[in-house]
Amino acid sequence: MFLVEGVKLDPGHSPEDLKRAAAKKAGVPVRSVQELSILRRSIDARDRDRVRIVYNVALSAARTPGGCREYRPGAISVAELAKAYKPEPVKVAVVGAGPAGLMAALTLSAGGIKPVLIERGGSAEARTAAVAALNAAGVLDPECNVQYGMGGAGLFSDGKLNSGISREYFSAVFGELVSLGAPDDILYESHPHIGTDILRQIVVAAEKKLRDNGTEIRDNTRLDDIAVKDGKIASVKLSDGDEIAVDAVILGIGHSAFDTFRMLASRGVLMEPKPFSVGVRIEHPQSFVNESRYGKFAPLLPAAEYKFSAKTLSGRGVYTFCMCPGGKVVLSSSDKDTIVTNGMSYRARDGANANAAILVSVTPNDFDGSLFGGFTFRNRYERAAFEAGGGGYSAPLEYLGDAVGKRVTDKVSPTVLPAGRECDLYSVLPRFVMDGILDGISAFDRQMNGFAMPGAVMTGVETRSSCPVRILRNAAGESSVAGIYPVGEGAGWAGGITSSAVDGIKAALLLLEKSSR
Ligand SMILES: Cc1cc2nc3c(=O)[nH]c(=O)nc-3n(C[C@H](O)[C@H](O)[C@H](O)COP(=O)(O)OP(=O)(O)OC[C@H]3O[C@@H](n4cnc5c(N)ncnc54)[C@H](O)[C@@H]3O)c2cc1C
Structure with a gap:
């Protein structure tokens, strides 16, 4: 088999379209293609008005065209x-x-x-x-x-x-x-x-x-x-x-x-001790993410993802992490009387909400620098979250609009179970973390217009990313x-x-x- 790279097609194309385009790119007649294996598929959505699906494939055909590299599969177990x-x-x-x-x-x-x-x-x-x-x-x-x-x-x-x-x-x-x-x-x-x-x-x-x-x-x-x-x-x-x-x-x-x-x-x-990160999970409507990423092509494509990073005003790293399209926020505590969040989704990724962690970096200088100071640090905020949630494993949450003093409309329904409880997240997380999260959200809004929608909901605390x-x-x-x-x-x-x-x-x-x- 030989490699054909960078085969580009429109969303919604058929397997036959792929075969034709790959044969054309390799310079062999489509009827001579005996086998086609997809090696890589990605979505190029840099321009949402011209989203393309990009393939690398391996073809076997009656003859190997000049200029095409032979394909050898790697170890598979x-x-x-x-x-x-x-x-x-x-x-x-x-x-x-x-x-x-x-x-x-x-x-x-x-x-x-x-x-x-x-x-x-x-x-x-x-x-x-x-x-x-x-x-x-x-x-x-x-x-x-x-x-x-x-x-x-x-x-x-x-x-x-x-x-x-x-x-x-x-x-x-x-x-x-x-x-x-x-x-x-x-x-x-x-x-x-x-x-x-x-x-x-x-x-x-x-x-x-x-x-x-x-x-x-x-x-x-x-x-x-x-x-x-x-x-x-x-x-x-x-x-x-x-x-x-x-x-x-x-x-x-x-x-x-x-x-x-x-x-x-x-x-x-x-x-x-080593640096780690602390923050919250944020939820938006998945339809908003799909539309922002793929525009009119959204109905033809899988649930869209995002990944952003920026610097906070104080110079720390702030980034989105473990984005779960069409997913849910899950309570991931392992210690009694603590709240820890994370995200999950099913294979179909067909839930109404998109969620991702927004994390701010923490270094040993933010605690006493001792070997286990990081464990003590994160545990302090996991316990504070438990208390802010009312003490029964309800997770503390806040609408973005409330956190930044804007009127909250079109509230996103939080997915966390057993329940969420509205509170001021500044009373749960350190000020530098909450300030950093809000700086990050403003920066991400410049990359995805609407990311800072007042109805987006933040659930805390996300302390176990590393x-x-x-x-x-x-x-x-x-x-x-x-x-x-x-x-x-x-x-x-x-x-x-x-x-x-x-x-x-x-x-x-x-x-x-x-x-x-
Ligand atoms: C809800 C959730 C969603 C996530 N989503 C993703 C994702 O989509 N993609 C991704 O790449 N990562 C994701 N992660 C992170 C990912 O799960 C971890 O990075 C990964 O599981 C780490 O693997 P590990 O084997 O090193 O440790 P772990 O998976 O944490 O496994 C460690 C195991 O050791 C056991 N253990 C601990 N102490 C002892 C002991 N003393 N004796 C016996 N057993 C012990 C624990 O019970 C545990 O089962 C997610 C995590 C969570 C919680």
């Missing part, structure tokens, strides 16, 4: 990456079943190491029930929730897979996800997205694949302590009283488990305690589903390599 290794028998615990831990466990088991997977939360089904109880009755299970359980923090997400990191190993992550049931358009969409409904099925399939391959999965089981001998990990101690001797631990604990970070630091695992610490690791991927491989978002080296999954794969490959010597 973690098994292909792992098969190069022949490890000695070693005992490995993977802690945390988020994208990082799950991909690490899948890679290890494909390479011949059967790890034990330890996850403090419950199964995908148990989590769904726990989240339903929170949404319906305001009852939070601090061990099984949106942050904790099989699938990790990504389970109730939008399932956006775009990432700012280099695309190395992306095909392995996406190939693995497709083999577990993800739609195959994630292999070529420029902004791939799965949706929370399909993510749950994928996590159940991953769990089954791991068990079938001999991985022991211990959910509802927390890593409570570790034993270190001669600077090296010796065993893991679990909440059910078990102690397991191990040669290595892949540690993919996410960014919420403050108890585990404290325990690790007390056992000599070195970490450092980890306030980074666990140090060396070139071999190990922490200051040898044999511990910190991975993913909690380790502070990744952000989001795809980069956390890639980080988990890389650690597993390093461990396979080391065990094969």
Whole structure:
């Protein structure tokens, strides 16, 4: 097959139109095209009066035209990456079943190491029930929730897979996800997205694949302590009283488990404070975003996205994050008596509202600079949000017009469950954060006219977009305690589903390599 890049078509075109345009661009007769695979699809909406769909495709035809590069598919599963290794028998615990831990466990088991997977939360089904109880009755299970359980923090997400990191190993992550049931358009969409409904099925399939391959999965089981001998990990101690001797631990604990970070630091695992961000979720009508982005083409195109960044008047970074077209705001608390927001959407992205976080950067200078000062900082505002919400897991919210002294018309209906409660968000978040959010909204309004509509609703607080610490690791991927491989978002080296999954794969490959010597 050969590559044909930059094939441009109007929205609403047919598969036959694509075949014709690709053949024309390659300079071959359309009737000679035997096979066409889409490699990449993006929407070019820089000019909303002339929106185009842009494709890179691979064609096979009776003859390869001169000037066209040959197409070679990349690796398509973690098994292909792992098969190069022949490890000695070693005992490995993977802690945390988020994208990082799950991909690490899948890679290890494909390479011949059967790890034990330890996850403090419950199964995908148990989590769904726990989240339903929170949404319906305001009852939070601090061990099984949106942050904790099989699938990790990504389970109730939008399932956006775009990432700012280099695309190395992306095909392995996406190939693995497709083999577990993800739609195959994630292999070529420029902004791939799965949706929370399909993510749950994928996590159940991953769990089954791991068990079938001999991985022991211990959910509802927390890593409570570790034993270190001669600077090296010796065993893991679990909440059910078990102690397991191990040669290595892949540690993919996410960014919420403050108890585990404290325990690790007390056992000599070195970490450092790092910048993170704090803010709110904002909701607009999705129809407004569609119209702003795509104009008259909107009915022919999927729900539109946006992504903005700016500087606040005081010089901090302010940016939109994790935009969820046609989505909902979700309560993502894992600690009792706290409110944390995030966003999700279903595969169809057909909800009435668009939501995104608006975040302002926070550095260790904004708190006492101590190792765990960032955890204390974010917890203070998560508790303030709980109190402002009235104490029953209602989230504090404010219409933009009220925050800036404008008459509020055409109120956007907030989607957060179990409920939202109107309040002054300046009484919840630090002044520099609220000032920064409003500066950002004014700047974004210049890029998307109407973004600052008074009826847009802001729900707080969004504090868990990244980890306030980074666990140090060396070139071999190990922490200051040898044999511990910190991975993913909690380790502070990744952000989001795809980069956390890639980080988990890389650690597993390093461990396979080391065990094969
Ligand atoms: C509602 C929501 C929507 C999101 N939407 C997106 C999105 O669309 N796209 C995107 O890229 N990112 C999204 N994210 C962020 C994404 O989910 C995270 O970046 C990603 O899950 C991080 O992966 P991880 O494996 O490093 O950690 P996590 O997914 O956080 O997994 C860590 C796991 O470790 C477990 N754990 C912690 N401590 C222990 C312990 N002591 N013992 C045993 N287990 C432990 C936790 O229970 C958890 O399951 C979203 C997050 C949320 C909450």
